[in-house]
Structure formats: C-alpha cells, structure tokens
Amino acid sequence: MTNGTVLSSRVRLARNYEDLPFDTGKKPEEAATCISRTANALALSGLGDGFQLIRLNTLTDTQRKALAESRLISKDLLREPETAAVLLRHEDAVSVMINEEDHLRIQAVRPGLDLLGAASACFRVDDALSRQVAFAFDKQLGYLTACPTNTGTGMRASLLMHLPMLTVCKQMGNVGQIVAKVGLTIRGVYGEGNEALGNLYQVSNQVTLGRTEQELISAVTAVGHQLKDMEAVLREKTFTTSRVTLEDTIFRAWGLMKFARIMPLKEFFKHWSGVRLGAELGLLPVSLETVDALLEQCQDANLQAQAETTLSGILLDAKRALTIRKALK
C-alpha cells in the first residue's frame, strides 16, 4: 500500500572554480570561460559522451521554462538566460548547470527512493571534472560556495513525496517537527508560499557543512521512510474507517480528469493528487508512470512547447484537459 509515495530522488552539488568570481551569470566574459572550461573538462575526462551542451539563449522562453518544469534544470538557472548553459544527459536525467548561483550545479534525479544512486551519478561527474580543473576548496570549510548556506559538501539531497493523507488529516505540523528535529526541511513543491499543490512535498537537508555526504543522505532517506510509513498508516486507517469518502474523492478526480474539457492548473494539481492516490492504492486502472508523466506534461510551458504556440487562458486549460484525456484513455 505504500508503493510510490516517493516520486523521485534528487541530489545537487554546488561547485565553483577557484580563480573566477561568483555570480558569473552577470559577467558575460567569465560566464563564457565557465561554459567552455566545463564543457572541455567533461570532454577530456572521457565522460562527455551522452552530454549535450545547451546554451539557454539558443532556446525560446517557453523551451527554457519547459526544462525547468521537467526539473532538468533549476528555476534559478532561468534568471540570466543570456549567460546560462546546461550540460544535459537526457537518458538518466543528469545535468551540469553552468552560471547558476554557483559556477556549477551538478544534478541527478532518480525515480523512487534512490538518493544513493542519484549521488553516485553526481559524484562521477564531480570526480571526472575535478581531475581536469581546480574547484574552490578549503580544508576547514570544504567546497566554497557563493552563499554560505551551501558551504561544505555543497550538497542538497531531496525527495519528492506525495503525502495526501498526511495533508488531509492535518498531520503536516507533526511532520514539520520530525523533519526539523534532524536538521531537514520540508516544503510544498508547487504553488505560492504556504501552498503544496498536488500534495507534493520536497524533503531535503538544510545543513551542508560538518557532515559527510553519506550522513546527509542517510538522514534524508530515514525521514523519507518515516514519512512514507506515517502516510501508509493513515491510508490504511482511512481505507477501513471511511472507505466510501476516500473512494469518492478518488473516483471524482478520475472522472474529472478523464472527461473534463477545461482544466485550470490548480484544479489539475488537486485531481492529479486524487488520481495518483487511486493509482497507488490500486483502485484505478492506470500506472504510476502515466500519472507522474502528466505532472510534467500538463504544466504551462510544457503544454505550450508541445503546441509550438503561445496558448493562454481557456485555450491553455483546454489543451491541458485534452492532454490528460489522451493519457488516461
């Protein structure tokens, strides 16, 4: 019953070149050095195969945003599109963002709960690069980063989790306590401020200095398991005590997703969560892969990129509804 609570695991490493100033995004000359140096180093290391260098200024605004929605690059990389670039290996979602807040952000995403896998992929790139180039590093402080909140390992390990029951049963307060106690943070992934659209949360380590990467990963993994178990207990309980109500939520969401002709983004997130829960509980004839793919396909920029035109308002919401109907057929 606990299957699929963790959608994906992501690890990010911040790295900087010793001899360049930070904030290269605003410095075209240094930004160009960063890009060519990184691309060359990766090619020389023998790991370059499969990586594609994409300069963000060669993409349209929609294409750039679509990459961010797919979580292949960070939203922060969109801030200076003229100077930003990414080395992207599509097949296993490994990317090296260049001229973000730090010179480099090495990132890997793995499906399910697999932070070690994501970390290993990052470390391979990190090692390959560090044999060719000198990263800013201090024996006492570790990797030196543009912001002191990332100093040390420069690593953020995070889990994308679907926690509908914990949310509905107003348990996120408890969850916040558990998470804060061990130096982690949890926040909604989509929406403004307090919102957690789709009941999707990101758990990640807050501190980066003074712990090994393994320690940080173990801490996040342990909390991931704990939240998964808490969610599972609530699901079991709800399934036995208020089965009809639970099924109604799920099948209503299923009906709307399968048949609606206009689907605004917020409403999509709401019903997405219902359908995902139904799929996780084995109540709906749809795979988790299909449901998770929708999360990416149905956001604004991805819809527009696919339509190859700028849609807005009702047209965009109609395109979203159509995309959902096709996927759930």
Next chain:
Amino acid sequence: MLCEECKVNEATYTLSVMMGDEVKTRHLCGECMAKMNMTLNSGNIKNLLSSILSAITGNDTPAEKQQEVVCPRCRTTLSQFTKSGHLGCPGCYEAFHEQLQPMLLQIHGRVQHAGRQPLATEDAQRARSRQEQLTRLMEQAVALEDFETAAQLRDQLRALAAKEAQA
C-alpha cells in the same frame, strides 16, 4: 501554547535551530513556520543572513561607520555581502573569515568540513568508486534483509577505509 512569533495562533510546530552545539527550540504556528521555511529555503535567505550577520557585527552601528573590510581579490565589501547574502569570490572566505566563522556556525552548527574532497589522483578515484559501489551493495543487502552479506560488505568497507587512512 501560543506561537512565539506572532503570539496569536496556537503553536503547532517546533523549529529547531542549531546555535553552536546547542539546539534551540522555538514553538511556532503553521503560518509563521511557513514564513520561516520560506526564509530558509528561498531567495529570502539573504534577509536571514543579514539578520544573523548584523546580530554578529552589532546591528545598531550603521554600516558606513563600521570599519569596512574589503576582499582584496574581488573588491567586495563586507557591507555588500551583508546586504546581498552572497560572497563575491572564493577569496572572500578568507577576507571575511572573522565574520563568516560565527555565521557558518549558526547556519550549520559545525565549522569543520567532513565530506568529499576534490580528486587528486586516479588511485583515489578508484578507491572512492569502489567504496561507493560497496556502500550501495550493502544498502541493497540490508534492504533485502540479507544481513550476512551486509556484514561482509561492511567489513570490506572498513578495510578500505583503514587502508585510506594509512595512505
């Protein structure tokens, strides 16, 4: 208990902040917790950093009256860093060492790096990838409740670590 921040709502969250080796606990309501989380997680981090830094450097003194520290490499000044929360270059860590040390302690609770290092030699890399491979296998074994294999792998990892410590 009432929220310590707004003193209006019921406190439902406990936020632990590392101050040196001490963990300070604050009781907050959902709203204030969300605000705090946003400060910690988003671009607003710079506000948090400035407040920490001004607490360290004495917030009553106007910036221009303090003696200005400048990074010799990138010319970033301490007050620029205080305002933006971002350092100018790797050299800033040395230039602002005195101010950064307590700040890093407050953020991370520790100030001695314990993680990976840039690779020096290919041998080191080979050893490291072997180590990572063993660790993965061990976690898999634990997940499969194959504790015998896990123990063997753990011993191999220990031997590897001992060898590394000698080198």
